[in-house]
Amino acid sequence: xxxxxxxxxxxxxxxxxxxxxxxxxxxxxxxxxxxxxxxxxxxxxxxxxxxxxxxxxxxxxxxxxxxxxxxxxxxxxxxxxxxxxxxxxxxxxxxxxxxxxxxxxxxxxxxxxxxxxxxxxxxxxxxxxxxxxxxxxxxxxxxxxxxxxxxxxxxxxxxxxxxxxxxxxxxxxxxxxxxxxxxxxxxxxxxxxxxxxxxxxxxxxxxxxxxxxxxxxxxxxxxxxxxxxxxxxxxxxxxxxxxxxxxxxxxxxxxxxxxxxxxxxxxxx
Numbered sequence: 001x002x003x004x005x006x007x008x009x010x011x012x013x014x015x016x017x018x019x020x021x022x023x024x025x026x027x028x029x030x031x032x033x034x035x036x037x038x039x040x041x042x043x044x045x046x047x048x049x050x051x052x053x054x055x056x057x058x059x060x061x062x063x064x065x066x067x068x069x070x071x072x073x074x075x076x077x078x079x080x081x082x083x084x085x086x087x088x089x090x091x092x093x094x095x096x097x098x099x100x101x102x103x104x105x106x107x108x109x110x111x112x113x114x115x116x117x118x119x120x121x122x123x124x125x126x127x128x129x130x131x132x133x134x135x136x137x138x139x140x141x142x143x144x145x146x147x148x149x150x151x152x153x154x155x156x157x158x159x160x161x162x163x164x165x166x167x168x169x170x171x172x173x174x175x176x177x178x179x180x181x182x183x184x185x186x187x188x189x190x191x192x193x194x195x196x197x198x199x200x201x202x203x204x205x206x207x208x209x210x211x212x213x214x215x216x217x218x219x220x221x222x223x224x225x226x227x228x229x230x231x232x233x234x235x236x237x238x239x240x241x242x243x244x245x246x247x248x249x250x251x252x253x254x255x256x257x258x259x260x261x262x263x264x265x266x267x268x269x
Contacts, residue, residue, distance in 0.1 A: 040168040040182045041160075044193070047201045048156035056232040058084045059202075060225045061147060063095075066217040074215060085151060088129045090237040093145055102256045104145070105239050106133055112239040115253050121245045122253045129153075147221035150203050159193075162186040171197075174204035175224055188212050202226050 051057070065077045079097030089108035095101075101116040106126070111133065114121040126133065134148045145151065149158050165185035172181040172194050179194035180201075189212075194205040207220040 036168040037166040040166045040184075043168070043180050043195055043201070044159065044182060045156045047193075047195045047203060048154070048159075050201050051150065051155055051203075052153050054087070054228045056084075056086050056229060058082070058225075058227040058232040059223045062222045062224070063147075064218075064220045066219065068213070068215040068217050072215055074217065083145075083151070084232065084235055085130060086235070086237065087153065088131075089133075090235075091130055091133070091145075091151070092235060092237055100256050105237055106130070107237040110239075113250075113253060113256065114239070114245060115256055116243075118253075118255070119243055119245045120248045120253055121239070121241070122248055122250045123239075124250065147203075147206055147223075150206060150221075159184070159191070162188075174222065177204055179204050185211075196226075200226070200228070 060082050061080065063079045063081075065079070067075050067077065069075065077097065077099075079095050079100075081093065081095035083091065083093045085091040089106070091104070091106050093104045103114045103116060105112045105114075108129075109125065109127055111124045111126045112121060126136075128136075131152050131154075134145060134151060137145060138148060149155065152158055163184050163186055167183040169181040169183055169192075172179050174194045178197050180197060181192065181194050183190070183192045185191075188210070190209040192205075192207045192209075193203055195201050196204050203223060205220065205222045207218055209216055209218045
């Protein structure tokens with residue numbers, strides 16, 4: 001029924017005049033484009049280096065997952081949550097949306113996923129780093145964490161893979177924080193990132209747009225309450241089962257995705 005979005009672009013509305021559209025279409029490439037491209041890459045690299053240097057990070061986030069129906073109607077599914085991580089191998093992530101209320105905990109040895117509404121949990125023995133966990137969740141289980149690319153230790157290398165176009169779009173303000181606004185393009189996706197200016201160049205917003213799917217759906221993550229180092233509350237990243245949740249097989253833990261079952265790809269509605 002719907003096409004799942006990992007990405008998207010803001011369309012001009014019907015109220016935009018033809019003159020404004022002509023102005024947008026007619027905008028040329030600035031003479032300093034190459035210098036701007038180098039600056040954009042430098043800003044992204046500075047963010048990547050900053051993130052990799054932080055041993056502990058904590059933040060809240062809001063996501064919008066866009067889907068397109070067979071009738072070409074765009075719908076947005078909104079979720080919010082929190083992430084606490086300690087490099088190299090510990091993370092606690094929560095996500096609450098209209099269809100799921102989930103907590104995921106990884107202590108470097110065991111991955112625990114708790115479905116809070118059903119009060120069910122599952123555990124999988126798994127040893128490795130946070131980078132390895134992110135890759136496995138995304139590639140093998142098709143269950144990526146929100147903004148997973150931004151959690152890796154080599155953000156710059158991952159994000160710049162297959163990039164064919166780079167733009168520095170100047171400044172923008174996200175949640176009251178002035179940011180550098182950068183745009184990148186690969187053959188399959190467009191993505192934008194807003195990076196906080198100053199000594200803590202953390203990601204404030206990350207938007208991915210599919211340029212290969214009809215209606216160009218998108219996925220966005222916006223962060224808030226960014227904390228690092230001593231600002232982060234201590235956490236042993238252990239699962240305490242304070243609600244006496246029932247342990248089940250991973251296949252029995254359902255309704256933990258951002259995309260609900262009745263909107264599954266190829267669904268009948």
